[in-house]
Amino acid sequence: MTAEASKNLPRILVVDDEHAIQRFLKTALDPGEFSVHLADSGHAGLAAAVAVRPDVILLDLGLPDLDGIEVIRRIREWSQVPIIVLSVREREDDKVQALDTGADDYLTKPFGIGELLARVKVALRRSLQQAPEPVFRVEELEVDLPLRRVTVAGVEVQLTPTEYELLRLLVSHAGKVLTHSQILKQIWGVAYLEQPHVLRVNISNLRRKLEADASRPRYILTEPGVGYRMRSGG
Structure with missing residues (x-):
């Protein structure tokens, strides 16, 4: 695929400090369908969100520098980009806090790639709609x-x-x-x-x-x- 063609693909930003998860997601998110960008810390994720202007963010909560909740809070100060949390945290309180702070969806690790792709596509449809369908x-x-x-x-x-x-x-x-x-x-x-x-x-x-x-x-x-x-x- 040419660099020009890749510019037209939906941009997915993965913010996760586990390199195994990064590799898995980069492979699972078909390079012919998505343009995947990686960040391994909260601060790197915030910088990438500004530079890449992703269409969807996949965010881990357990980052080495900033808690994922704080990353969500900072992004929501200036952007409504869909954020899907991918986390090992299973407590209801963690899910509620993430969603109340501004996350759009929450998947608990381990998750099926089929379900993740379905959630990503829903988030993309919502991000492309300026208003609800009539x-x-x-x-x-x-x-x-x-x-x-x-x-x-x-x-x-x-x-x-x-x-x-x-x-x-x-x-x-x-x-x-x-x-x-x-x-x-x-x-x-x-x-x-x-x-x-x-x-x-x-x-x-x-x-x-x-x-x-x-x-x-x-x-x-x-x-x-x-x-x-x-x-x-x-």
């Missing part, structure tokens, strides 16, 4: 945002105003994990941050109206202990 579709679910119309298999679904705003928020961030606190703050305000049952009830109501089997949801997916993610269309 009509969101996934399988039988269709959400027409301008008309505020929701259908499943062609049949219109009646939602309460709160249910619709909750669905709109999830659809507008399809493929991205939204934490409980992010959703509560956005839909109900900061006064409801300590009332997660309000969110659970509304998610349950939405699933009963949208899903063929609410106990096995296909659209609104649960990230245990963290939040919810709308399955990406397309």
Whole structure:
């Protein structure tokens, strides 16, 4: 591939101090599909984020100089580039903190390359969209945002105003994990941050109206202990 052709590929910045992980990701992320750039510390990652202007960042939290959470915080001061955390940290608190700070997704090591590629492609689609698609579709679910119309298999679904705003928020961030606190703050305000049952009830109501089997949801997916993610269309 020519240098000119590689300039047109999506740029992926990998920030991880494990060279084995760097080599694995550089090989796994097809060089014909992505342009992969590497950084092995937090400060190097921040510098590369400015120099490379990546389309997606894959970030480890356990860096030798800066904690990954601080890297996320500094990047979010000036950029909304999608950040996918790749970390051995499995605690729910770590995931929630990373997502609340501004990460878009979180995968726990070890992870499957198929799942990583799927998450990267979702992040790329979101980064290329300046605004949500006017009509969101996934399988039988269709959400027409301008008309505020929701259908499943062609049949219109009646939602309460709160249910619709909750669905709109999830659809507008399809493929991205939204934490409980992010959703509560956005839909109900900061006064409801300590009332997660309000969110659970509304998610349950939405699933009963949208899903063929609410106990096995296909659209609104649960990230245990963290939040919810709308399955990406397309």
